[in-house]
Amino acid sequence: MNVTTNTRAQRMSFWEKLYLPEIAKGLALTFKTMFKPKLTRQYPEERWEPLGSYRGRPVLVLEEEGERCVACGLCSRVCPALAIEVQAGETEREKERYPVKFEINMLRCIYCGLCEEVCPEEAIVMSKDYDIVFHSQEEAIFGKDKLLVPIARLQERLEFLRQYK
């Protein structure tokens, strides 16, 4: 049933019912707002620096002697979007295995961070890159050349992982 008595419209005072003073109040408010400082960030020049907890594009950790990854394939297995492809090969180094090919299809990746969570070597982590652009589908498949990032630039994320993972 519709309640038709004591509605908000009936409780309004005469001046409120006239609307005009209220409209003037509203106009005054928006006029004041015009001169307030702006919240816009001028994006390409002024960039936002995310915190360590930010999940940007996944990257491979690159140490002095090479990548950390041992090509166990867990990340590829867990990836819900089936974005990762790993091919293992043998190496002389202590870890014995390394990825011959490591590709992430950035059109498929959903930035869930499961690959990072599952990796036994802490070899794949989420970076702070958020503006990921490509002009064709082929370009969207990031190989090792684009994925490997020196460990020095990933310290913040690694610290975050050690603290909270």
Place this chain on the structure above:
Amino acid sequence: MSSLTLTLIKGAIALNFALVVAAALVYLERRISAWIQYRIGPNRVGPFGLLQPLADVLKLYTKEDIVPYNANKAFHRLAPIISIAVALAVLCVITPASYILLEDGTKLFIAVAPNVNVGFLLILALTSIGVYGITLAGWSSNNKYSLLGGLRSSAQMISYELAMGLAAVAVLMLSESLDMYQIIASQANGRWNIFFQPIGFLIFLVASFAETNRAPFDLPEAEPELVGGYHTEYSGMKFGLFYLAEYANMFTASAVMTTLYLGGYDVPFLPSLLGLQEGTLARVLFELAIFFGKVSVLLFLFIWVRWTLPRFRYDQLMNLGWRVLLPLGLANIIITGAIVFFVR
């Protein structure tokens, strides 16, 4: 120079001026709305983003022009043309400055069509034709949302045109003429109609918002309920024409209000203080500056109100038009008539 070429030249200047103003308004609208919302607005194309309208038009021209398969092609094409043509045609009687006294003693009037003795009626008549543009656009698109938008707009325009006309009648009683030049002359030396007709001005202002389909009366294009309203099925520059027509309409509505209520190009004392003789070029330039200054204030008001007030509901709109503005307008006429009758 024959009077025909003269009129054509004046018309060309007025048309181009109005189109440039319309483009500039699009830029201003985006800038002011941004400021009101704590944003900056377009600032990348050219200095301060001033070339943004140019980029917009370029974009619109390169867009694909899609016409619905079942649309009535002829009317679909005609509708935006009517809209923009009507919006620009009103300019012919706008009087932004008085005249230049030529050496042989003839007066060179600045208005495109000076001394039209039915000037204001012409404006009312032309703006009513504007409804056709929108209604035809809605109907010929063969889309229910467009049709509803078109219907709404015709209902809205007819309702508010009435109130607008009534408000104007009171002004015409004071000026005793329909000629724009005479209307401005009757308000000379600061006897602006807004001081004698505050209620009439308010009615006219509200009705102008409704006539130009601007918020808070932009029901014909209410996005949440009608997708895009009458221009849903338009793309490319045809859409651009509707867009431009809205701003051209704003410009003409502001110019009409300036003429009727704000004394046109009149400012008390200043011209004589500056020693500007009537009929000189300097005086005309001064008058143009005054006129367009007043128009800009009103245009700013248009934009400002749009970004402040929420849209009316349809029944509220009709209520306001028929049950508030119409009686107010009638009362205004009667009171004005009585005062004019007894005082004069």
